[in-house]
Amino acid sequence: MKPSERFAKKVWRKPPKSPSKGHKMPNKSGLGRCAICNEKITSSKRKLLRRNFSPAKSTVRSNRPYGGYICNKCLKHQAVKETRALQ
Numbered sequence: 547m548k549p550s551e552r553f554a555k556k557v558w559r560k561p562p563k564s565p566s567k568g569h570k571m572p573n574k575s576g577l578g579r580c581a582i583c584n585e586k587i588t589s590s591k592r593k594l595l596r597r598n599f600s601p602a603k604s605t606v607r608s609n610r611p612y613g614g615y616i617c618n619k620c621l622k623h624q625a626v627k628e629t630r631a632l633q
C-alpha cells in the first residue's frame with residue numbers, strides 16, 4: 547500500500563457478473579483560482595486527482611478564452627483596458 551493511499555476513501559463497485567470490489571477513491575482537487583485577483587473561480591469544478599476518474603475537460607472549466615485561468619470580472623477589466631489602449 548502506498549503511504550498516500552493509507553487514508554483514502556474506499557468505495558464498493560460491482561462489475562457485471564462478478565462480486566463487488568473495493569476501489570480507493572483519489573483525493574479531490576480544490577477550486578480553480580484567478581491568476582490576477584486570486585479569488586475562487588465559481589464556474590470551475592472540483593475534480594478527482596487521477597486521470598481515469600476525472601470528468602471531461604469542458605465540464606471542469608468554462609469554455610471561453612482564459613477559462614479556468616482568469617475570472618470573469620478580471621477578463622472584462624482587461625478587455626476594456628486593452629481596447630482603450632488601441633485608440
Ligand SMILES: [Zn+2]
Nearest residue numbers: 580583617620
Ligand atoms: Zn480575478
